[in-house]
Amino acid sequence: MTAEDEEIIARWKLAERIAVEAGSHALGYYNRRETLVIESKGDPQDVVSIADREVEELIRSRTGEAFGADGFLGEEYGLTGGNSGFTWVVDPIDGTSPFVHGMPNWCVSIAVLYKGEPVIGVIHVPCHDELYSSALGQGATLNGKPLKLGQQKTIRNAVTGIGANHHVTPQSVAKIVEDLLASGGNFVRLGSGALMLAYVAAGRLVGYYEPYMHAWDCLGGYCLVREAGGWFLPFPSDGERLTKGAPVLATGPGATNDLQRIAGIEQTGVAAA
Template identity: 70%
Template sequence: MASQTSRLDMRFILAQAMAKEAGKVALDYFNRRETLVIETKRDLQDVVSVADREVENLIRARVAEANPHDGFLGEEYGLMEGTSGYTWVVDPIDGTSPFVNGMPNWCVSIAVLHGGRPVIGVIYAPCFNELYAAASGKGATLDGKALSLDPARTIHNSVTGIGANNYVTPAFVGKMVEDLLEAGGNFIRNGSGALMLAYVAAGRLVGYYEPYMHAWDCMAGFCLIEESGGYYHPFDVSGDNLTKGAPVLATGPGAKDDLIKIAGL
């Protein structure tokens, strides 16, 4: 029987290959996005297209072929329970709004959970041809180059990513921004929480905070950040919590205390 390590290795190789394959399909749709029929979900800002669904179906099919007993949670088609102890958590296109509006800030996000924690995190940004990849105990890389976070980077000398959606009130978001600015920080929002989490792992952002986020948006980023030497606030995936949203905070070591205070976590 394959060892636990080789099981992880095989899935890690698969996740990277799928991210690239799925990204190629998504990029083809992006380059002819004027042909897409755009639908809305919760509100007019929450959009989806056939590209999201086709990319998720592709990844689901590849996982089912290689690891038929694994669980799978995708943004578009929900949770399928497995029996292997491994669960794939996938956002086929994170940043659909930038995607359909012709901006490059979107990505394919693929995570694998085992024992309630993310043990694989792969994020591929097709417009930039950047592959972020991490597995438990194996470190994190960007296009094969090892990532290691610098503790000298703080909210005062770096930029923090923030996210917001209609699950939280405008007043809450406004207070979040106000608190960050009053603490001496600054912020950016690019429309893709998963990609901004990858930027935290790469040291481009010193942290990322979003008051309400789903597992498919953040699990891959969590693995990347942990393996690059950063911190993320625990996200409960027990029971049906895996399909529910929660606050997301992830930081480099030099911003942890300040951002925990600002987020009130």
């Protein structure tokens, strides 16, 4: 094992521990959500509460104590630079809208980038007691059980996840849905992109597409999908581009060509080794 591998694995084990701790903290707020003061970030569907902020602060604190030279990007407090080559990318509660409305479709998403590549992806789903975990070259697991995707599931015999938000037009989302249905597929939208990407890695969804998404929503799921044997469209990670939105697409092997066509994306990307 190289020194680089050891550095990744040390952060991976920490990410697993932090995700469970953060999920437990968030679940406490979820169980008393009627006491939360809900704020809007500018769009009525884009909300935040003290739970999001406290969970991110917890994760920042834990990672900073262990790896003070690492960078950190969180949805609530932005980007803090580092000089180790590693950057933590975190959504403390992905699916805040389901969270505040009493639906279980939310999660804690933790990714780590190394030299711009997602090398760790850990997603904890407290309401279902599920821990999705992956690291570069180490495979992906769900509660310790290995995840491995095959060719047998396609858009025609399985379900695709679709995401939408105020950054994209209703017409563009309608076109995606129309093309998917016309191709013999079907879709769901759960309100948490990170969770739906974890479901792609687990084979519950055959793919996930969202025309505009942020790094903290997708990079943990991207690592999971790659390590499970799937494909993803690379996310721009150079400098400030990491803080901007971009199209997100991840698929199981049997759906890659169809979903690239529906998304209008050239057939290039990152596949599992």
